[in-house]
Amino acid sequence: MQGMEAYWGRRALEFVDAIEASPTSARVVSLFEKMIGEFGFHAYIMAGIPTCGQSLGQLTLANGWPAEWFELYNRSNLVAVDPIPRHCQHTLNPFLWTEAPYDRTDDRAAHGVMTRARDFRLNEGLCIPVHYDDAVGAISLGGERPYLDAEAKSALHLMGIFTHGRLRSLMRPLGGTAARRLSKIEAEVLSWAARGKTAWETGRILGLSERNVRWHLEEAQRKLMTKNKTATVAAALVNGEIML
Amino acid sequence: MPEIHVVRKDNRHLYATYFDPYFRLRHDIYVKQRKWMALDRPDGREIDQFDTEDAVYLFCIDNGQLIGAMRAVPTVLPTLMSEIFPYLNIRGPICRPDIYELSRVFVIPERRGEHAGPRVETLLLTAIMEYGISIGLTGFSIVLESWWLPRFERCGWKAHPLGLPHMMDGMSVLAVLVDCDDLTWTSQCNQSGLTRPTLTWHGLEQVRRRALPDIFLPHAAAFQPAQ
Numbered sequence: 001m002q003g004m005e006a007y008w009g010r011r012a013l014e015f016v017d018a019i020e021a022s023p024t025s026a027r028v029v030s031l032f033e034k035m036i037g038e039f040g041f042h043a044y045i046m047a048g049i050p051t052c053g054q055s056l057g058q059l060t061l062a063n064g065w066p067a068e069w070f071e072l073y074n075r076s077n078l079v080a081v082d083p084i085p086r087h088c089q090h091t092l093n094p095f096l097w098t099e100a101p102y103d104r105t106d107d108r109a110a111h112g113v114m115t116r117a118r119d120f121r122l123n124e125g126l127c128i129p130v131h132y133d134d135a136v137g138a139i140s141l142g143g144e145r146p147y148l149d150a151e152a153k154s155a156l157h158l159m160g161i162f163t164h165g166r167l168r169s170l171m172r173p174l175g176g177t178a179a180r181r182l183s184k185i186e187a188e189v190l191s192w193a194a195r196g197k198t199a200w201e202t203g204r205i206l207g208l209s210e211r212n213v214r215w216h217l218e219e220a221q222r223k224l225m226t227k228n229k230t231a232t233v234a235a236a237l238v239n240g241e242i243m244l
Numbered sequence: 245m246p247e248i249h250v251v252r253k254d255n256r257h258l259y260a261t262y263f264d265p266y267f268r269l270r271h272d273i274y275v276k277q278r279k280w281m282a283l284d285r286p287d288g289r290e291i292d293q294f295d296t297e298d299a300v301y302l303f304c305i306d307n308g309q310l311i312g313a314m315r316a317v318p319t320v321l322p323t324l325m326s327e328i329f330p331y332l333n334i335r336g337p338i339c340r341p342d343i344y345e346l347s348r349v350f351v352i353p354e355r356r357g358e359h360a361g362p363r364v365e366t367l368l369l370t371a372i373m374e375y376g377i378s379i380g381l382t383g384f385s386i387v388l389e390s391w392w393l394p395r396f397e398r399c400g401w402k403a404h405p406l407g408l409p410h411m412m413d414g415m416s417v418l419a420v421l422v423d424c425d426d427l428t429w430t431s432q433c434n435q436s437g438l439t440r441p442t443l444t445w446h447g448l449e450q451v452r453r454r455a456l457p458d459i460f461l462p463h464a465a466a467f468q469p470a471q
Contacts, residue, residue, distance in 0.1 A: 009334045009408045016405055092391040093416045130394050133357060137394075154408040157416065161390065162405065165397040195398075197437075201362055204437020 008155035016162045025170045029062055032163045039156060040146035043069075043122055046164050048137040049085045054238055059137070061167055069120040078116075081109035088129035088138045094157045096148065097125040097140075117142065126153060128160045134196050135244060139164055182241050186220040189213055191242040194233045246306035246364060247444050248371040253297040255447030262303055265310055267291050273350050280413070294323060294347070302371055302443075304351070304364055312351035312364045314372055316344040319385060323347075325406075325419055329387050332419035333406040342382045343421070346372065362436045369399055370432045371442045376424035378443070378453045383421050390416040400431040426457040433459045 048059030087100035102110035122142035130137040139160040192202040199213040226232045267289035304312035323345040351364045402423040409418040
């Protein structure tokens with residue numbers, strides 16, 4: 001199999017070179033869709049895995065799911081019962097959808113998601129977990145009968161991770177003009193807290209004193225009526241006042 | 245704040261007392277905790293064929309205690325990638341004076357993910373970039389577990405894959421080449437709030453070093469509270 005591996009290896013490296021040279025997210029996404037199409041995947045999503053109170057929509061980096069499936073998935077809050085995102089919390093390695101464990105007789109909700117996905121020609125898939133210190137995300141690819149031998153999986157893993165990274169770095173300047181209760185500086189301080197920065201670190205980053213940073217955190221806490229920094233960050237994320 | 249010391253053959257004698265605890269820590273972390281049993285040795289120290297006098301170490305020392313470290317080996321000499329995992333690199337062997345290979349990057353468990361001051365992990369990653377630009381390196385090759393990549397991306401490290409990931413002892417592992425440049429270092433410093441270089445060059449006054457770029461804090465004025 002040395003031959004196949006060298007083939008997919010080269011294709012994957014060429015792909016990464018091409019997306020690194022792509023100046024826009026749209027270009028990166030179109031290269032990615034074309035590439036995974038060659039492996040028989042017609043759908044994909046790259047998103048953070050929502051925790052209590054967050055919605056998938058807010059955490060989505062790139063959405064290539066069938067529109068109706070995405071809508072159904074959100075409306076019925078299937079993320080809460082889907083065994084695939086659940087399994088991402090327990091593994092660092094890519095896995096096939098069939099490898100995400102659930103009790104096929106007792107866990108009917110989980111079984112329901114897997115069955116309903118088939119209505120959208122999402123029969124088989126590969127999921128690549130993305131782990132940070134403070135959050136977990138995933139890149140999930142689905143298709144009818146995708147090509148999934150060891151070399152293909154390995155190539156898709158590499159391309160998935162680098163596409164995800166490239167999209168994140170292209171989207172880094174955070175926008176967003178939703179109605180906010182927080183001042184710009186409070187949101188800024190909270191976003192750094194959400195990324196795990198201490199008050200001291202945030203102060204250094206923003207050129208403020210540690211005391212000043214703590215003051216803004218307190219103000220944000222007062223406005224969002226929360227009890228501590230963690231709860232304030234959670235509330236601000238859910239409200240869309242900050243983004244990760 | 246912990247200090248990060250450059251330790252190499254020209255000043256190694258100044259750090260003689262640190263090497264025994266260093267190799268024991270490596271044994272604790274890589275053999276006992278992570279179960280890389282191929283590295284096991286009866287004397288409880290983890291030392292391999294790349295711990296030569298040409299290896300450069302960064303020791304992170306806090307109040308006289310070693311709390312983290314990293315090893316850099318010149319790629320003109322044998323490395324993990326060239327000797328043990330050549331199949332991870334399909335772009336062609338790396339053997340260049342301006343590229344070093346990083347390995348054995350660790351922080352002792354008690355000091356991981358701290359919430360006071362800058363994180364030790366971040367300090368080490370910033371410090372090796374400072375070392376690289378100081379001595380004129382352009383890149384670092386690394387064999388690493390794939391799940392590290394998003395963290396690299398987040399801290400501003402630009403990694404280029406050298407081949408496909410492989411499963412090894414239940415973990416996905418791959419080889420990358422990371423750019424070593426001024427921009428990466430300055431953005432790392434900005435992100436972790438460092439306003440001055442972090443390396444201690446004890447006993448290395450003779451080493452010729454390139455000037456470091458200015459570290460500045462961007463946008464400080466733009467984030468004044470909105471009235």
